[in-house]
Amino acid sequence: MNTRPALLLALLLATGAHAASDDAALVRQGRALYQGHKAFAAGIDATRLRLPPDMLACARCHGAIGEGGREGGQPVPPLRAAALYQPRGGLPAWRAADDVLRAITQGLGRDGRPLGPLMPRFALRPDEQAALLAYLRHLGTEADAPPGVGADRIRLASVLPLTGPAAPSGQVLAAGLRAGLAEANARGGVHGRQLELDVADARAGVRAALNAWRERPPFALIGGLWNESTEAADAVLAERHLSHVASLVVREQPPRAGDWSADLLAPLQAQRAVLAEALRDCPRGPRLGLAHGEPAVPATEHGVRWLTPGLALERVLSENAAGCIGYTLPYAAAAQAVPPGWSRTLVLPMPGELLQAGGGDALAASPWYRLGQLSARLTVELLSRAGRVLHERALLAQLDRLNEFELAPGLSVHYGRQRRHAWSPQRVTLAPGDATAVRPAAASQVSTAVIR
Numbered sequence: 001m002n003t004r005p006a007l008l009l010a011l012l013l014a015t016g017a018h019a020a021s022d023d024a025a026l027v028r029q030g031r032a033l034y035q036g037h038k039a040f041a042a043g044i045d046a047t048r049l050r051l052p053p054d055m056l057a058c059a060r061c062h063g064a065i066g067e068g069g070r071e072g073g074q075p076v077p078p079l080r081a082a083a084l085y086q087p088r089g090g091l092p093a094w095r096a097a098d099d100v101l102r103a104i105t106q107g108l109g110r111d112g113r114p115l116g117p118l119m120p121r122f123a124l125r126p127d128e129q130a131a132l133l134a135y136l137r138h139l140g141t142e143a144d145a146p147p148g149v150g151a152d153r154i155r156l157a158s159v160l161p162l163t164g165p166a167a168p169s170g171q172v173l174a175a176g177l178r179a180g181l182a183e184a185n186a187r188g189g190v191h192g193r194q195l196e197l198d199v200a201d202a203r204a205g206v207r208a209a210l211n212a213w214r215e216r217p218p219f220a221l222i223g224g225l226w227n228e229s230t231e232a233a234d235a236v237l238a239e240r241h242l243s244h245v246a247s248l249v250v251r252e253q254p255p256r257a258g259d260w261s262a263d264l265l266a267p268l269q270a271q272r273a274v275l276a277e278a279l280r281d282c283p284r285g286p287r288l289g290l291a292h293g294e295p296a297v298p299a300t301e302h303g304v305r306w307l308t309p310g311l312a313l314e315r316v317l318s319e320n321a322a323g324c325i326g327y328t329l330p331y332a333a334a335a336q337a338v339p340p341g342w343s344r345t346l347v348l349p350m351p352g353e354l355l356q357a358g359g360g361d362a363l364a365a366s367p368w369y370r371l372g373q374l375s376a377r378l379t380v381e382l383l384s385r386a387g388r389v390l391h392e393r394a395l396l397a398q399l400d401r402l403n404e405f406e407l408a409p410g411l412s413v414h415y416g417r418q419r420r421h422a423w424s425p426q427r428v429t430l431a432p433g434d435a436t437a438v439r440p441a442a443a444s445q446v447s448t449a450v451i452r
Helices: 006-013 024-035 097-106 126-136 167-186 206-212 230-240 268-279 311-319 329-335 367-386 394-401 440-449
Strands: 069-071 074-076 153-160 194-201 220-222 243-247 261-263 287-290 304-307 323-328 342-348 405-408 411-413 426-430
Touching (some): 024 126, 097 126, 153 167, 153 206, 167 194, 167 367, 194 206, 220 367, 243 394, 268 287, 268 304, 268 323, 268 342, 287 311, 287 329, 311 323, 323 329, 329 342, 367 394, 367 405
Parallel strands (some): 153 220, 220 243, 243 261, 323 342
Antiparallel strands (some): 069 074, 342 426, 405 411
């Protein structure tokens, strides 16, 4: 604390310096420390409480844009420069950056008295002190922009199957994404910013796609679809501090509130639960379930015999004149050959309206095109709600208050504080011998790539 580099001394004296005078590299370091993207050098010893590094980010209590809030039932003050250097709550304004530094390292408040015990006392290296003070001048302003956000542009990206068997679906999905963003750009963009979209092939994996964008990173991924492990992809997103909204990845469990992804489609666990519930009502004969998932579904569960298409299914169907079969979307084609005496129940990970005939040309009627449009519209709505000052989790944060929002007539999304997927599974039941349902062609289009 008694030996500080010349840079730190300059920062302490330059209390009214304009943000543009700060060294860009120092501000980036301060931002990484404040937001929790980088651990303090002392690690667990950065505070006497010996908190783990991921608990020490200033943003956890003071907010990602320094807006303040509440922690442990106690008010947490804002840290924006405009708030720091103004009187607050009957207490005087901070006089200089040196006073702010004493609050961070010694826990001394505006009046010189100790701050509450919830405020950690940080043991910081001189360069960390300088970096945080430099960043606090930017915090909560338009200069405090995350990667991919410029004064008049926001770079978005998606990772889609552009080569291989699912390429037609991925290419149509990309066209839908671009069309949805173009709608917003034609209206002037979002808060004065135009929206750009880069699309990378999913074949090489999410990490390879992000590496290709390292020089010009996107602000967020939207409407992505890939076949690699969701755990591996989620780890990459967390490592890069990159949010993924309106994801079309179908995962086993829904994303958690603290994850970096939010899905459109219902998780596999929920789809199987709806399918099992539907099959419990079977009046006679065996109850067969065709459902994908990781880990594999038990052979028998809740009175349902879970199978995969093949000889075992054909044998059961041939040995029984009647029964009930339920299936998820990838097995729609296999279920078309079920004998007339069997009832069929299809469980969709999305509203069935997406698979119904649409107007316009063949491209606009494609379920993939419509999914892309809806993904883009959801992104635009989240950007609109987030405002002009953004941070890495700004879009995800808006989902807490997006309990219901209509993306298109009859197509609403439902999110919440603990809900990170837009749609619940939808059940479609066919009577024995009934050949009508969602369009088989549309169902096969979606099942080509949605499910691994």
